Amino acid sequence: MKVIVNKREKIMPENISISGMIKIINHGDTSSIALAVNEEIVPQTKWEETKLKDGDKITIIQATCGG
Numbered sequence: 001m002k003v004i005v006n007k008r009e010k011i012m013p014e015n016i017s018i019s020g021m022i023k024i025i026n027h028g029d030t031s032s033i034a035l036a037v038n039e040e041i042v043p044q045t046k047w048e049e050t051k052l053k054d055g056d057k058i059t060i061i062q063a064t065c066g067g
Helices: 020-026
Strands: 002-005 006-011 032-036 057-062
Touching: none
Parallel strands: 002 057
Antiparallel strands: 002 006, 032 057
8 A cells, every 4th residue: 555654655565553654664763753644643652553544644753952
């Protein structure tokens, strides 16, 4: 299935969770990121149980230091 991650098309296995997608794209440290699916924030506590669907738009935001 196709999903859009930060405006880039990615091919993912069917019935994959957000956690599975994070592992596939090799995002690394997830402690300082926020994630939204179709513009709806998904808490990290729900990543394992939240399944992605074909056409979902995922936004990953990395927290950074500075001001």
